[in-house]
Amino acid sequence: MPKCFIDPSAALIFGAILSILLVTALATRFENAAWQAKVDEFRQFKGHADIVMFGDSLTASGHWQEMFPKLSIINRGISGERVGSALLRLDQITAAQPRLVFIMLGINDIRRSTSPDDVAASYGKIINRLADVESIVVQSTLLTNSEVHNAAIKRLNSALIALCSKAANCRFVDLNVPLSRDGSLRPDLTTDGIHLNGAGYRVWENQLRPMMAAVSAER
Incomplete structure (x- = not known):
């Protein structure tokens, strides 16, 4: 059965990309939540x-x-x-x-x-x-x-x-x-x-x- 070899450099690159995507997703989620909180605040004070x-x-x-x-x-x-x-x-x-x-x-x-x-x-x-x-x-x-x-x-x-x-x-x-x-x-x-x-x-x-x-x- 042929062995599967994973290029260490490719694994590092893949891991880095996943990390960037995760950080971006979390930042976007936080930004959207902060925006909505501010909008709700403004609508309470008219x-x-x-x-x-x-x-x-x-x-x-x-x-x-x-x-x-x-x-x-x-x-x-x-x-x-x-x-x-x-x-x-x-x-x-x-x-x-x-x-x-x-x-x-x-x-x-x-x-x-x-x-x-x-x-x-x-x-x-x-x-x-x-x-x-x-x-x-x-x-x-x-x-x-x-x-x-x-x-x-x-x-x-x-x-x-x-x-x-x-x-x-x-x-x-x-x-x-x-x-x-x-x-x-x-x-x-x-x-x-x-x-x-x-x-x-x-x-x-x-x-x-x-x-x-x-x-x-x-x-």
Whole structure:
């Protein structure tokens, strides 16, 4: 009876692949559970606000009410958020009956190799479903310290500009002008090449201040 020989190197590679798949599956399960927990939390706490901040971890980490204490602001950012899953929770925006909505999404989609065109298509659905909101500000997806990601981010932002030009209540704001240098996120404004530090949030705050002041003046 012929003997069966297993190449040790092949066994190691197979084991490594299984380990990666297991870790990825566990991480995805945890991410989905954390997302659902946050969605459930937001739906328990409903209230009206002048402004809703909507997006991923970049939005979630912002101390918006402290930046603009004279306005009522609800933060509806969730870490790891993608455009497709954001579509599932737009009720968190409309329930607040805001006059102004700031949106920033896209980086988590790009990092998972979703094409800029597909991200923009989902973004367009968000804008369409918020047609009754008085004003939407789509903020540029921020550049990172990765050239590969930045090429896709630039394509996405170009598509977002085109989307906003077709919606009467939508305005595009390019935050990459003050936050980036030489085509990448400024190293003095980031903690890891993606997320902002305190100084980065101050730059962001200053870019939003004129729009926030307009809402405050109309109250």
